[in-house]
Amino acid sequence: MEFIGTLKGTLLAGAIVVASATTALAEFPERNIEVIHPWGPGNAMAMSQVVAKAMGEELGTDMPVISLPGAAGTKAQTTAMGKPADGYTIFDGYVAPLVLQPILGNADWNFKDFKPLSAAVANAFAIAGQVDEARWSNFEEMMAYCKENRGELRYSSGSRNNLPHMVIAKALQSYDCVAQNVPYTQDGNVFKDLSSKVLDFAFVNVGNFRSNPDKVKILLVLSELESSKKAFHGAPTIGELGVDLGLSNLGPMGWTWWIVNPDTPDDVTETLRGAMERAMARQDVIDAVEAIGFVPLSWDHTMYEEIVGGVDAQLNSMGNALAWEEKELKKLQ
Amino acid sequence: MASSRTLNLIALGFLFAVIVIVFWQIETDFKEQGIASGGPYDDASLYPRAIAIFIGVLLVFQLVIESFRGRTTTLTEVIQASDFGRAGMMLAVFAVYLMVLTTIGYHLATAPMICAIMWICGMRNLPKLAISSVAIATSFAFVFExxxxxxxxxxxxxxFIPW
Amino acid sequence: MSCCRSASGTSLSPGRCAVILDFLSAGLDVFLSPLALGLTFAGIIVGLVVGAMPGLGPLMGIILLLPVAIGLPPVAAMGFLIAIFVGGSCGGSISAILLRIPGTPLAAATLYDGYPLAQKGRASDAIGIAITSSAIGGLLGGVVLVFCAPILARLASNFAPPEYTMLAIMGLFAIVVISGGSIIKGLLAGSFGLLISTVGTDSFSTGLRFTFGSHNLLNGFHIVAVVVGLFAISEMAAQMMKRDLLKIPDVKVARPGLHTISLTLRHYVNLIRSSAIGTFFGAIPGAGGVISSFTSYAVAKAAARPGEEYGEGAEGGVVATESANNSTVGGTLVPTLSLGIPGDASSAMLLGALLILGFIPGPAMFENNPDVVGGIFMVYLASNIFLLVAGILATPLFVYVLRIPKVYLIPSILLLCSIGTFALQASVFDLQVMLAFGLIGILFRAADYPLAPVVIGMILGPILEANLRRSLLISREGYWIFLDRPVSATLVVVNVLLLVAMVYLTIKRIRSTTKGDLAKAMSTEE
Incomplete structure (x- = not known):
């Protein structure tokens, strides 16, 4: 008898579970929504947690952010898009896995293969040199020095073949400057080694620069946005250079556009889009994004093809800069 | 059961297999990708190859030491087959659990897994088995979810359970 | 205070001590609110629990609770998160001592003496010592944080790739020292750890190594999945072989006592030395708690007095590892707060939280927001005091785990390991990795290979390889870069001396064991 009682209880509990599963189909969202983030723990992840928290509040659910770094974000994107197309998995679609890696032949997708929710944030980079630099006083002089001393300078773009690397390589190619990139896994260490004069120049992000503005000298802001110029204390931008790098708008910047699996039902996608747009319009979210050194973006899904397509075209047309750098470095060996 | 020498040889065999995989991959996959040569920027094989060689040298040392010890084969603490069996069955149950987890989900897979392990441990009281396995599975899910x-x-x- | 004196000799303004005291008093005002105090205490409890659970650790604790924290006032929020960091860095030792399963990789070195000490019937003492050492180590790290942050930050910023390379090599030598049984087996296990850390995308060539076409392997094996597998799964298998699975274990639970504080303080030299090592490794971005606990253990073992049997339940072993990994937390906050460069992944999340809360870490924060800096100092110091109180009071609760019959304990631990490991990346693949390493753990244990060197190898591997290649790329004259830089050159000399000493000791040990074996062999033949 005791056993049958237990069995009944277990079955009842099972019935509740299954019942709740069926109601889940009726109203979205019925449970937590996961946001897959392509980088390791750090500022960018904390940023995504801010957006996810606000969006979760709009939807009345929790949205945990899961960090899944690896292979320039392609591991996370493959994993996220391999999950069921039910709207319970969102991908934090950074430019590296979404656009850049397919261009480099490391991923077999196209940005058009996914359903966009809304643009989230962008972050600008700059090229910085050492303070008290005696060899040059601005970016163009550094390029001239570099051209004269091929292979002499050491720089870092953080990871190899990432967006800052591509943009820097394009800039170097435009000036026929060959320098050795030194890959780092943590941006903070790039900044540290630049400020302690181990590196000649490097990419820096707004966050690291704001913490120690007097430790490095900003030579060139890799963005045309006025807000980015301001964030880097009014340093010259790529728009003010003598050469045209063919980059404008979001082209030279890091950014993320949240996306879902293309097979996600339309009503679910619309619910998510509405919630994300409301979240991105919230003042507390804008404040937090700006506090962390990022730029909040307000484009909705209708602008996806135009904006991301523009970046795709720009990066595509400059894709040979990395190959050029590799070839020139090999010549020097 | 197995002598300490046999176990040691199995471990050496495992490590040998690991270094074989390293060299095989460097010769095939690394070469195809073009990362098996060049300077520190492009050569991804130098470091694993160096460690594999180091492991190889150590394996030879260890083998020599084993052959000295060989004469004094000491038996490990005698373990009954049934004791081994329990551990083996636990691992098998756990492996099956991991295999079916993605398909049938946490809530349907976990209680049977716990129940099976408790059964292997020797518990035969069915009501106790049922209650405790469901209770453990659900309470852990509650904390995490x-x-x-x-x-x-x-x-x-x-x-899923909407808590 | 010596830091203050030396500080006045540098570019720092005189009267720095007074400034620090101003920070602390400003911080105290903000900290002494019921919310901040309460959340700091709650953070310690959460930290101890996530630390003790195999799989989750301080980093996951911070990630999972960051969304809650960012809605709070700054000092309360930082109190909560830093307390999770502090509690989590200590919590792993509890499961290491009681169950022979390090709750986090940080506690891997605590296994050496913590578990044997508990097996001697001194589980409560072992946990008490671990908690007290953690708290005192943390406080010592805190003193350095408060008084020497700028100096230490400057020292750390002089550590470039060549210095990291030499430090990593020095860390590898620790494997040899701590391998109690066979040095060769220890080295084999450590090298195996070095090798498995190469799986995944190579950050230099961007090529894929040993991924066999699986996207799951693009970032290699998750360290936690490996650690949980090696230790927990193999331990559960070992437990299943015992015949007392249904019995209620007869374990005496000692009353919580302040005597563990005096037990710990007896090892004051070890305590101070290990805390110094921990703070130092913490302050160098990227080194972290695992390396510091292993290194401290190695140093403590090398400096042990005769009669202190390291590896067989020596109190000093627990003191060394636990004071080191908690003082690392204080050390990690040094570059995080004073340079805005995170010392490890956990402090990277703390940095993110601080930015969201509206504060930019770096020298400017010390000038513009002394109350927040002081508040963070205060919550860090208070966290360690709360850790001592909460930890000692809760020791009987933890030890109660030993009274649970194994029939319940084994499936519960397996489940906990599974959920904890799954939670890291929502990945069932990580669970399969865990099981695979469980099988390797069983084989290694059966063949008498130490498991802890695998962990230190896996942690040191990427640091060694990346910094070696980075150094060579930066260098214009090849390997000479290691001798060109004064700090690096000094470390090269230290490493050479250590190597010579180790080769000598190894030969001596091998000679004595082979002689012994031969003698034994001859006596059996007779």
Whole structure:
């Protein structure tokens, strides 16, 4: 008898579970929504947690952010898009896995293969040199020095073949400057080694620069946005250079556009889009994004093809800069 | 059961297999990718190759030491086959659990797994088995899902508990 | 205070001590609110629990609770998160001592003496010592944080790739020292750890190594999945072989006592030395708690007095590892707060939280927001005091785990390991990795290979390889870069001396064991 009682209880509990599963189909969202983030723990992840928290509040659910770094974000994107197309998995679609890696032949997708929710944030980079630099006083002089001393300078773009690397390589190619990139896994260490004069120049992000503005000298802001110029204390931008790098708008910047699996039902996608747009319009979210050194973006899904397509075209047309750098470095060996 | 020498040889064999894999991959996959040569920027093979060689040298040393010890084969503490069996069965149950977890989900897979392990441990009281396995599975799910916002595997039937 | 004196000799303004005291008093005002105090205490409890659970650790604790924290006032929020960091860095030792399963990789070195000490019937003492050492180590790290942050930050910023390379090599030598049984087996296990850390995308060539076409392997094996597998799964298998599975274990639970504080303080030299090592490794971005606990253990073992049997339940072993990994937390906050460069992944999340809360870490924060800096100092110091109180009071609760019959304990631990490991990346693949390493753990244990070197190898591997290649790329004259830089050159000399000493000791040990074996062999033949 005791056993049958237990069995009944277990079955009842099972019935509740299954019942709740069926109601889940009726109203979205019925449970937590996961946001897959392509980088390791750090500022960018904390940023995504801010957006996810606000969006979760709009939807009345929790949205945990899961960090899944690896292979320039392609591991996370493959994993996220391999999950069921039910709207319970969102991908934090950074430019590296979404656009850049397919261009480099490391991923077999196209940005058009996914359903966009809304643009989230962008972050600008700059090229910085050492303070008290005696060899040059601005970016163009550094390029001239570099051209004269091929292979002499050491720089870092953080990871190899990432967006800052591509943009820097394009800039170097435009000036026929060959320098050795030194890959780092943590941006903070790039900044540290630049400020302690181990590196000649490097990419820096707004966050690291704001913490120690007097430790490095900003030579060139890799963005045309006025807000980015301001964030880097009014340093010259790529728009003010003598050469045209063919980059404008979001082209030279890091950014993320949240996306879902293309097979996600339309009503679910619309619910998510509405919630994300409301979240991105919230003042507390804008404040937090700006506090962390990022730029909040307000484009909705209708602008996806135009904006991301523009970046795709720009990066595509400059894709040979990395190959050029590799070839020139090999010549020097 | 197995002598310490046999176990040692199996471990050496395992490590030998690991270094074979390293060299095989460097010769095939690394070369195809073009990362098996060049300077520190492009050569991804130098470091694993160096460690594999180091392991190889150590394996030879260890083998020599084993051959000295060989004469004094000491038996490890005698373990009954049934004791080994329990551990083996636990691992088998756990392996099956991991295999089916994605398909049938946490809530349907976990209680049977716990129940099976408790059975292997020797518990035969069915009501106790049922209650404790369901209780353990559910209470852990509650802590992780309700407090820590972890989404446990739902399986193809999307089974979850809205806490 | 010596830091203050030396500080006045540098570019720092005189009267720095007074400034620090101003920070602390400003911080104290903000900290002494019921919310901040309460959340700091709550953070310690959460930290101890996530630390003790195999799989989750301080980093996951911070990630999972960051969304809650960012809605709070700054000092309360930082109190909560830093307390999770502090509690989590200590919590792993509890499961290491009681169950022979390090709750986090940080506690891997605590296994050496913590578990044997508990097996001697001194589980409560072992946990008490671990908690007290953690708290005192943390406080010592805190003193350095408060008084020497700028100096230490400057020292750390002089550590470039060549210095990291030499430090990593020095860390590898620790494997040899701590391998109690066979040095060769220890080295084999450590090298195996070095090798498995190469799986995944190579950050230099961007090529894929040993991924066999699986996207799951693009970032290699998750360290936690490996650690949980090696230790927990193999331990559960070992437990299943015992015949007392249904019995209620007869374990005496000692009353919580302040005597563990005096037990710990007896090892004051070890305590101070290990805390110094921990703070130092913490302050160098990227080194972290695992390396510091292993290194401290190695140093403590090398400096042990005769009669102190390291590896067989020596109190000093627990003191060394636990004071080191908690003082690392204080050390990690140094570059995080004073340079805005995170010392490890956990402090990277703390940095993110601080930015969201509206504060930019770096020298400017010390000038513009002394109350927040002081508040963070205060919550860090208070966290360690709360850790001592909460930890000692809760020791009987933890030890109660030993009274649970194994029939319940084994499936519960397996489940906990599974959920904890799954939670890291929502990945069932990580669970398969865990099981695979469980099988390797069983084989290694059966063949008498130490498991802890695998962990230190896996942690040191990427640091060694990346910094070696980075150094060579930066260098214009090849390997000479290691001798060109004064700090690096000094470390090269230290490493050479250590190597010579180790080769000598190894030969001596091999000679004595082979002689012993031969003698034994001859006596059996007779």
């Amino acid at each position: 309700a407090f820590l916002n972890v989404v446990l595997p739902l399986g193809i039937w999307n089974v």
